[in-house]
Amino acid sequence: MTARAEELTVNPKLWNLIQEDPRYMYEAYEFVCETVTYTQERLGRAPAEHQREQSDTNHVCGQELLRGACDLAVQQFGMMAPVVFKLWGVHTTDDFGELVFNLIKIEQLSKSDRDDPNDFRDVFDLHAALADGFQLTTAAYPARKIDR
Template sequence: MKALQFEQAVESIIKRDKRFDPLAYLFLKEALDFTLKRAADGNDGESRHVTGTELCLGFRDLAVQQFGPMAGTLMTEWGLRETSNIGEIVFHLIEEQMFGKQDSDTMDDFEAVYDFEDAFVVPFQPKRKRERELVR
């Protein structure tokens, strides 16, 4: 996929739906590449389709790896509040023919895969604060 085509697709999406920052789309593309590589590594080097759940987990892992404690702040800045938002971005990109889709792929695949607070904020809180929150 050519970078210019992808950027034009994102511009087209943003014109009709401004909920998510363009950087969220670019990061999602990186997260897809990251997740596809991880899937291939676990499949004797053979590429394969990844599920919505796998993509959400790859998205989380890459965000924490790249952005550390700033991941939660960036997600908020980009308009992302839950994993279903990742699915919305994916389906926007499918509509623009930037991503492929299998007949079995649905928005439900992205529902409540994990909580953004637990994924992007809690791991970076001081240990005592995490322990107090677990007691509640």
């Protein structure tokens, strides 16, 4: 059996961005773009297939995007979501604002006149939101006595 290498497609705009601002991993930017689409679909605001540009009816605000990011991260990464975010350099909701506005700067996302980086400032505890609903316990495993 031989392994076949998949061809990776790297977005040159994103690649240049992480060279200029190495705080966040490439995957964090891809995840934010995926989150926009996921959140639009979840809220019934996905652009129609024939629609070339985003409109106000497709817009998602900072808080909606943050909730969508947490939902999507838990779906994709489960209990490992906080670890994945940490590896990507994402620790707070403020980091999502930085990611979003960096993507706007390189024209990978668009913004409305109402959008502001402060929309992401200290919205909620990101780690707690990712861990919500998960509980680590050893209750399923009975305590064992070790004879010495």
